[in-house]
Amino acid sequence: MSYSKPNRSAATLTTTRVEPAPISGICVTCLDGCEGPCEIGRSALKGREMIYPQPFGKITAGASKEYPVDFSHFNIQGTCVGAVGVAADPDVATFPAVDCTTAVGADGSIHLDFPVFTGAVGSTEIARINWEDVAVGAAISGIMVVAGENICGMDPQAEIKNGRVVKSPEMERRVSAFKRWYNGKGGIIVQANVEDTKLGVPEYVIEKLGVEIFELKWGQGAKDIGGEVKLPTIERALQLKERGYIVLPDPTKPAVQKAFQAGGITEFERHSRLGMVDEDGFYKEVERLRKIGAKYVTLKTGAYRPADLARAIKYSSQAKIDLLTIDGAGGGTGMSPWRMMNEWGIPTVYLECMTYAICEKLRAKGAYVPPIAMAGGLSLEDHLFKALALGAPYVKAICLGRAILTAAMVGKTHGKLMAKKMAQQGRSLEEGYLSLFAVGSQLKERFGNDFEKLPPGAIGMYSYIDRLRQGLQQLMAGARKFALKYIDRNDLVALTREAADISGIPYIMDSDREEIEKILG
Numbered sequence: 001m002s003y004s005k006p007n008r009s010a011a012t013l014t015t016t017r018v019e020p021a022p023i024s025g026i027c028v029t030c031l032d033g034c035e036g037p038c039e040i041g042r043s044a045l046k047g048r049e050m051i052y053p054q055p056f057g058k059i060t061a062g063a064s065k066e067y068p069v070d071f072s073h074f075n076i077q078g079t080c081v082g083a084v085g086v087a088a089d090p091d092v093a094t095f096p097a098v099d100c101t102t103a104v105g106a107d108g109s110i111h112l113d114f115p116v117f118t119g120a121v122g123s124t125e126i127a128r129i130n131w132e133d134v135a136v137g138a139a140i141s142g143i144m145v146v147a148g149e150n151i152c153g154m155d156p157q158a159e160i161k162n163g164r165v166v167k168s169p170e171m172e173r174r175v176s177a178f179k180r181w182y183n184g185k186g187g188i189i190v191q192a193n194v195e196d197t198k199l200g201v202p203e204y205v206i207e208k209l210g211v212e213i214f215e216l217k218w219g220q221g222a223k224d225i226g227g228e229v230k231l232p233t234i235e236r237a238l239q240l241k242e243r244g245y246i247v248l249p250d251p252t253k254p255a256v257q258k259a260f261q262a263g264g265i266t267e268f269e270r271h272s273r274l275g276m277v278d279e280d281g282f283y284k285e286v287e288r289l290r291k292i293g294a295k296y297v298t299l300k301t302g303a304y305r306p307a308d309l310a311r312a313i314k315y316s317s318q319a320k321i322d323l324l325t326i327d328g329a330g331g332g333t334g335m336s337p338w339r340m341m342n343e344w345g346i347p348t349v350y351l352e353c354m355t356y357a358i359c360e361k362l363r364a365k366g367a368y369v370p371p372i373a374m375a376g377g378l379s380l381e382d383h384l385f386k387a388l389a390l391g392a393p394y395v396k397a398i399c400l401g402r403a404i405l406t407a408a409m410v411g412k413t414h415g416k417l418m419a420k421k422m423a424q425q426g427r428s429l430e431e432g433y434l435s436l437f438a439v440g441s442q443l444k445e446r447f448g449n450d451f452e453k454l455p456p457g458a459i460g461m462y463s464y465i466d467r468l469r470q471g472l473q474q475l476m477a478g479a480r481k482f483a484l485k486y487i488d489r490n491d492l493v494a495l496t497r498e499a500a501d502i503s504g505i506p507y508i509m510d511s512d513r514e515e516i517e518k519i520l521g
Helices: 039-051 125-141 169-179 194-199 201-208 234-242 254-262 279-291 306-319 338-343 348-364 381-390 402-425 429-436 440-453 456-478 497-503 513-520
Strands: 074-076 102-104 110-112 116-121 144-147 159-161 164-167 187-192 213-217 228-231 246-248 268-271 296-301 323-327 372-375 395-400 492-494
Touching: 074 381, 102 395, 116 125, 116 402, 125 144, 125 169, 125 402, 125 456, 144 169, 164 201, 169 187, 169 201, 187 194, 187 201, 187 296, 194 201, 201 213, 213 279, 228 234, 234 246, 234 268, 279 296, 279 306, 296 306, 306 323, 306 348, 323 348, 323 395, 348 372, 348 381, 348 497, 381 395, 381 456, 381 492, 395 402, 402 429, 402 456, 429 440, 429 456, 440 456, 492 497
Parallel strands: 116 144, 116 395, 144 187, 187 213, 213 296, 296 323, 323 372, 372 395
Antiparallel strands: 074 492, 102 110, 159 164, 228 268, 246 268
């Protein structure tokens, strides 16, 4: 069987005329005269534009490839005996008593009210439009939000002198949106790539904007070739090329300018450069960030080959960084090459199993193991439990990208509709929000007159996290684990032999075998 679905996808707005051949994805009978609704056919007209999910700026995309093993190949173990973390008393060991808070940082001083944080909300249009909803949602939920790469470089109003950013209204908006609602839990992380470092973004956000958590980036689960966005005008293409980005096709060439004017080219692509990891260079950059005022330094790495995972964990251990986020293949993106999203990298479950094995080896040597977060296609409470258990005790949090953005966008959409309805009826927005959101009354009590000032997407995101919290509490109570620190690999069982082989989690028919023999005498 084929795990892939080539040549047609909702992500690229393509399909086939008849049933496709499973390997190539081409119609089993390709008809001369067909207008070509498939990716090959559309590429005959639009070429490189068909590499990416569409329409840019309005969607997020997640890989459609199925993997031999994913989190569905594990089930959560439940028990009817005892309780860990509270008294084994039915009046005490209730699921609302489960503690879902966590902490990261080398010294455990970054506290989160719930063990999730956002994926990088960077320079894509959909990230820019939805930033305030996500940032405020993170602040009121007591979790972390990540401002992704290229924000300053993409800011049309950024002031750049001698190749260094001295002011970026967009970055200032991003930081202030979070800080305005920050409640002391979580935090805002700012990322940097090659171009950001050249522009002096670390110095700008740390020294001038007071950002305490700074993240170096080696990649993400959707790709390892740097960020990219689409540009609708030649003016923007020229501006970003002047700022040092790779822009395709080259907007300075007369032939390209003519093609754009004629409509043959309708957009440009801005690409970031490939980061080149060097061990000594990594240590020096971590130390440099600390010297310029970063209180915490983190690293985000992607679904690279196993040797690179070992490098990421070893270097992070040596540098004593505060959080290592590992993003597995199958995760989502605002814009990445569609086929690359599906066909490169190590899927999340495999990557986490490798992570656990490497961490065990480091711990056996007495080395520091940084707090780890897993990412890559996760969305609901069972995913959280399984990812925390599979990587226990090293995985402290889960990075949710598309899931959190989805909740924020849906909340925003319904909030706009409700605002219009309330205006037509001459009623208050507060009344509308209280009737729309299940958590409305809870947030009204908490924020009082400021409740109406909350972006509706932030309320939607808070509501989603509130659901995740209760769902996770129920799963943990079923396993009789009443705090996150008690979750371990023994809380999982493998449903297939292959899942057991790659993870070391017992196959379901082998689980508890020794204890069974003891019980039976």
